[in-house]
Amino acid sequence: MTGPRYRPADSDDAPRYSGPRTFMRLPYVQTTEEVDVAVVGIPTDDAVSYRSGARFGPEAIRSASILLRPYSPALKLDVTEHLSIVDHGDAPTAPGDVVETLKRVASYLRPLHEAGVVPLCLGGDHSVTLAELRAAAAVHGPLGLVHLDAHADVWDSYYGLRYFHGTVFRRALEEGLIDPARSLQAGMRGTLYGAEDEAEPERLGLRCLPWRELRALGPDAFGELARRVTGEQPAFLTFDIDFVDPAFAPGTGTPEVGGPNSAEALAYLEALTGIAFVGLDCVEVAPAYDPAGITAWLAANACHSMLCLIALARTA
Numbered sequence: 001m002t003g004p005r006y007r008p009a010d011s012d013d014a015p016r017y018s019g020p021r022t023f024m025r026l027p028y029v030q031t032t033e034e035v036d037v038a039v040v041g042i043p044t045d046d047a048v049s050y051r052s053g054a055r056f057g058p059e060a061i062r063s064a065s066i067l068l069r070p071y072s073p074a075l076k077l078d079v080t081e082h083l084s085i086v087d088h089g090d091a092p093t094a095p096g097d098v099v100e101t102l103k104r105v106a107s108y109l110r111p112l113h114e115a116g117v118v119p120l121c122l123g124g125d126h127s128v129t130l131a132e133l134r135a136a137a138a139v140h141g142p143l144g145l146v147h148l149d150a151h152a153d154v155w156d157s158y159y160g161l162r163y164f165h166g167t168v169f170r171r172a173l174e175e176g177l178i179d180p181a182r183s184l185q186a187g188m189r190g191t192l193y194g195a196e197d198e199a200e201p202e203r204l205g206l207r208c209l210p211w212r213e214l215r216a217l218g219p220d221a222f223g224e225l226a227r228r229v230t231g232e233q234p235a236f237l238t239f240d241i242d243f244v245d246p247a248f249a250p251g252t253g254t255p256e257v258g259g260p261n262s263a264e265a266l267a268y269l270e271a272l273t274g275i276a277f278v279g280l281d282c283v284e285v286a287p288a289y290d291p292a293g294i295t296a297w298l299a300a301n302a303c304h305s306m307l308c309l310i311a312l313a314r315t316a
Contacts, residue, residue, distance in 0.1 A: 004084035005034035008070065016066040022087035023122070023303070024065045029086040032115035037310055038088035039303075040112075040121045042105055045286070047098045047127035047165045049158050051253040053286035057296075058090060058122040060251075060287035061303065064296035068304050074270050075308045082311040088112070088119075091131075098127060098163045105131035106138075113139040113278065118310055120303060123283030125253065126153060126165040129238050133177040136236060136279040143279075144182035144235030145169075145206075146226050146272060148243040148265075150256035152188050152201045152208060165253075165284070173204055178236070180205030184229045186214045186222065186268070187243045190256035211259055214268070223271030230275050237280040237306065239269065241299055249298055251290025262298050269305045273312050280306045 009025040022028050023039040041058030048054065070080040091108040094100035105128060112119050113136055121132055137143055151166060158164040162171065172178045185201055186209040192198055201208035207229055214222060246255035248262045260268070285299045
C-alpha cells in the first residue's frame with residue numbers, strides 16, 4: 001500500500017449528497033491502527049449559559065464538510081496525501097450531567113492519545129475542551145494552549161457551579177492540564193462586568209490578546225508569537241466559532257459583535273504552522289440560529305485548516 005490508509009470518498013465516483021454524513025466523507029472507522037487523525041463529535045450543550053443548541057454542532061459541521069476538497073491553496077498542501085484520517089463517530093455523553101459527560105468524553109479520547117492518534121473534536125459547547133485536555137494531558141503532560149475565542153472562559157463559576165463553558169480554562173489551570181507560560185488566548189472582545197474581568201487571564205498567568213490587539217498584530221506576527229509561546233512541546237488548539245463576528249457566524253450561543261470576518265479568522269488559524277498540536281477542536285456551533293448554514297461551512301473549513309496544520313507539522 002502507498003499513501004495513507006484512510007482517505008475521503010472520491011466525489012467523482014459518488015455524489016456528495018450520497019452516503020452517511022461523516023466529516024469530509026471520511027470512512028467511519030473506530031480503530032487506531034494506521035490512523036493519524038480521528039475526527040470525533042461531542043454532541044452536548046448542557047454547560048451553556050445563554051442559548052443552547054451546540055449539541056447539534058457536530059452533525060451540522062459534518063454535513064457542511066461534504067463540500068471540502070483535499071487541497072488547501074492557502075497552505076499549499078493536499079492533506080490526504082500526508083494523513084490517514086477517519087471519522088471516529090461521537091463520544092458518549094450524559095445529557096443533564098456535565099460532570100459525568102466530561103468523564104465519559106475524557107475516557108473515550110484517552111486511548112486515541114495513547115495510540116498516537118490526534119483527535120480533532122467537533123463540539124458541542126466549550127466545556128468539552130476540559131475533557132479533551134484531561135485526555136491529552138494524561139498522556140502528554142501539561143500542554144501549551146492556543147485559544148481563539150471572543151471570551152477568555154476563565155470565570156470561577158456560574159450560578160454557584162464550577163463546570164460551565166465559561167469556566168473551562170480556570171479548571172484546566174487548577175487541574176494542571178495546561179502550562180500557563182506556554183498558553184496564548186486571542187480574540188477576546190465584548191462587554192464585561194468590570195475591568196477586573198479583562199485582567200483575569202493575565203492574573204492567572206495566561207498571555208491574552210484582545211481582538212483589537214490581535215487585529216493590529218496581524219496573522220503572520222500572531223503565528224510567530226504562538227510558536228514562541230508554545231515552544232516545541234505538545235500543545236492544544238481550540239477554536240470557538242464565536243471568535244468570528246456574528247455577521248459571518250451567527251449560529252452560536254453567545255455571539256459578540258465587532259470581530260474578524262471569515263477570511264480573517266481562517267488566516268489566523270492558517271498562521272499556526274509548526275506547532276506540535278496533539279489535540280484540536282472547533283466548538284460552539286449552534287446551527288438552529290443560522291438557517292443558511294454559513295456558520296457550519298466556516299467551521300468545516302476551519303477544521304480542514306487544522307488538519308493541514310497537523311500534516312505540516314509532521315512533514316516539517
